[in-house]
Amino acid sequence: MFKRIIVITGLSADSDAFTSSLRNLRTLGSGECLLLRCLTGQETTDISFSYFTSVVEKNLQKQKEQLEELGFKTESRILLGATANEINEIALGEDYSLIVAGAKKQSLTIEVLFGSTAHSVIRSAKKPVLLLRPSANSKEPADPENAGEPYFNSHVLFPTDFSDNAAKALDYVLEMAAAGVRKVTLLHIQDKARISPQPDGRLREFNSIDSDRLFDIKKRIQEKAAIPVDILIKYGSPSAEILKSAKELNATLVIMGTRGRGFVKELLMGSVSNHVAHLADSSVLLIPLKS
Numbered sequence: 708m709f710k711r712i713i714v715i716t717g718l719s720a721d722s723d724a725f726t727s728s729l730r731n732l733r734t735l736g737s738g739e740c741l742l743l744r745c746l747t748g749q750e751t752t753d754i755s756f757s758y759f760t761s762v763v764e765k766n767l768q769k770q771k772e773q774l775e776e777l778g779f780k781t782e783s784r785i786l787l788g789a790t791a792n793e794i795n796e797i798a799l800g801e802d803y804s805l806i807v808a809g810a811k812k813q814s815l816t817i818e819v820l821f822g823s824t825a826h827s828v829i830r831s832a833k834k835p836v837l838l839l840r841p842s843a844n845s846k847e848p849a850d851p852e853n854a855g856e857p858y859f860n861s862h863v864l865f866p867t868d869f870s871d872n873a874a875k876a877l878d879y880v881l882e883m884a885a886a887g888v889r890k891v892t893l894l895h896i897q898d899k900a901r902i903s904p905q906p907d908g909r910l911r912e913f914n915s916i917d918s919d920r921l922f923d924i925k926k927r928i929q930e931k932a933a934i935p936v937d938i939l940i941k942y943g944s945p946s947a948e949i950l951k952s953a954k955e956l957n958a959t960l961v962i963m964g965t966r967g968r969g970f971v972k973e974l975l976m977g978s979v980s981n982h983v984a985h986l987a988d989s990s991v992l993l994i995p996l997k998s
Contacts, residue, residue, distance in 0.1 A: 708882045709805040711739040713798055715828065716770055716809070725809035726770045728839060730777045731859050732807070734887045740774050741803065742767060742783040743794065760785070791827035798834045810838040829984060829993060835879070838984055838991045859990045864958035866894045866949045869920055872964030876994040877924065880962055885931040892937045893921045894952055896945040914940055946982035953989050962992045
């Protein structure tokens with residue numbers, strides 16, 4: 708499914724743990740990795756650029772060796788003053804199937820993804836993007852090959868509004884279920900802002916219809932793998948309820964579709980996937996509609 712991946716890395720103290728956690732992608736078929744370190748314009752014009760570059764190269768070589776130990780065929784590159792468009796062009800032009808970046812949960816406007824370049828990738832990505840977050844507090848079963856470290860894809864939360872975006876993301880849920888996901892929770896939110904003018908009887912009708920839809924999805928997943936699949940229907944603000952559910956369920960990965968309209972448009976239009984990507988405690992896999 709994700710045979711060839713791009714990994715955006717940095718010099719952060721978290722980068723070693725981030726690199727180690729990529730072992731979980733091997734279960735999803737990942738075998739080739741392009742390790743990218745993007746230097747900003749300021750970094751490339753700094754008076755100590757030569758020294759800084761040597762530090763970057765040593766760090767990149769260390770991470771490359773770590774990935775090769777995990778079984779990845781790895782190439783590393785340093786991009787000078789690279790933009791998100793260049794990274795997306797590499798993903799498209801060289802046929803990479805996934806872009807991975809380490810992420811720390813902060814505010815919606817100051818999310819840190821090992822640098823502003825990586826942050827901007829999610830704004831216009833044409834390939835799936837995995838925002839990988841530390842899972843040290845997870846209660847999910849540990850990866851037997853890396854004692855004490857949970858699989859980031861142990862428990863997948865799949866929020867769906869039954870749109871074309873969600874249908875595209877479901878394709879990936881189905882493939883991941885077949886590849887070894889241990890549990891899936893299906894979640895649908897009855898949007899309070901849209902439904903509140905309706906009488907209570909209409910909400911019960913919507914719940915009944917959507918429950919049947921979710922059971923159909925559950926059946927499709929369990930045809931792929933004999934794993935537990937839970938169903939939840941909630942009422943409220945979609946982004947708030949998804950974030951709350953992910954935390955309460957201790958989900959390790961949220962998979963969502965995105966329209967790919969660009970960061971500014973999605974922010975102004977209140978994109979649910981944009982809010983979840985920035986604010987979730989868990990890792991988040993974003994699937995562009997046209998990926």
